[in-house]
Amino acid sequence: MGLAEKADWIKYVERAADYDFYHSWQYHSMATNGAPILFIYEEAGNFIALPLLERPIADTIYYDLHCVYGYSGPISNLKFDQQPDTLKDNFLNTFLAFLQQGKYVSVFSKLHPFFNQNELLKRTKGLYENGKTIAVDLQQTLEEQRKQYRGTTWEGIKKCRRLGYTLRESRKQEDIAAFTQLYQANMGRISATDFYLFDEAYFTQLIHSTEFDCKLVLVYLGDEIACGSVITLTNGIIQGHLIATNINHLKYSPAKFLIDEVSGLGRKWNMKYYHLGGGLGYKEDSLFEWKRGFSNLILDYYSWRYVANEPVYNQLVEKSGIDIQDTTDFFPLYRMTPQ
Missing domain, CATH: 3.40.630 (Aminopeptidase)
Structure with missing residues (x-):
């Protein structure tokens, strides 16, 4: 259908x-x-x-x-x-x-x-082991959760509290617009492809969904947005769908504060897990290690990469100029841009 x-x-x-x-x-x-x-x-x-x-x-x-x-x-x-x-x-x-x-x-x-x-x-055929993702178990107490934090993670959270950072939930259009600008600036900073450049209409649709519970949570210092995240709440799982930080606040890492605050709220919302996701391309990179600073709960992450018509698949790969033996983590190979 x-x-x-x-x-x-x-x-x-x-x-x-x-x-x-x-x-x-x-x-x-x-x-x-x-x-x-x-x-x-x-x-x-x-x-x-x-x-x-x-x-x-x-x-x-x-x-x-x-x-x-x-x-x-x-x-x-x-x-x-x-x-x-x-x-x-x-x-x-x-x-x-x-x-x-x-x-x-x-x-x-x-x-x-x-x-x-x-x-x-x-x-x-085609079950592929992609890597790992990180989740926070909200069924334990907040104190037990924080015992798993890396020392630098907890120090960063406490510093944000001392400096006066606060977290608010919002559905106001001006806040959705402000988050969109923040998110697009982040994507520009890391040279993300056009696919990841979601616009204000996209975020508005998500946050006002009637089919699932989606929230925009924003971290403020005074009147300035320091960090924000679009999260969803479905069947006991919070998904940290998208997150962005104001470049002027990067040195204080208010995203750490945001994750700790949302973890506390998640318990009030009767959620069981807060899924933070994995590294870039699901590699155990610096982003993965940053998320690893919050939790010992590491999940295996898989994708299904099934070739339904092997002769045609091979022809398309050959036509694209990609070596069929290429081990790059990309599927299907014929849609990869040759380097």
Whole structure:
């Protein structure tokens, strides 16, 4: 089904044993880099569904499928480790037949670190170990949580408190606009690709969503915004979706203060985890180490990289000028820009 079947899409997501806002109809409706579809297989009252974005492959009769920005992958009304083998096998067989009929060359989907989707997808080729992500366990006390903080992390948080930083939640349009400017300045500073340059309309849609709970939290020093984050609250999980810091406040790292404050609020919101994500490209880099300063809870992160039509995939890679043996962490290879 596509976006036109809004009510049905929402119904299947709500029936799922585990899902996140990344699976929602509204989040998919905001995607600009493909046509959203929700593939559903159903038998004996149980279902498995997989949301994806369809893209035509230029100058060919073929398409490929990839996922929205974030952690999606399959959902089901049953936990994946409780599904009958027949349901798993029938879903996969039906989906693979759908790929052949639809002239799809490849499928790329980032999996959700909390949902054990590997139980389903390990039955196929293409399950790829991407790296690690960091989460904060909000089911422990705040005191227990803070004992896991790296010394420099806790000192930075305390310094922000002494300097008078405060955190507020806002839905005001002027604050959404201010955060957008802050975020775009951050992306410009790190030379991010156009894909990551989300605009004010994007953030406005997210924060005013009726399908999921999305909040804009801002750290102020006096009247100046020092840092901000767009977070979502779904089924016990806070996702630190996007974060940005004012360059004038970088030396005080108010993002550390923000994470500590949101952790405290998360307990009031009855959340179980605060997912901070991983490093850049899910490598254990300086960003990963910064997040690691908050928690010992490290999750395995996987993606599904399935080649549905190997001869055509190889032809497309060859035509693109990329070496088929290239070990760069990029999929599908034929969409990578040659260096």
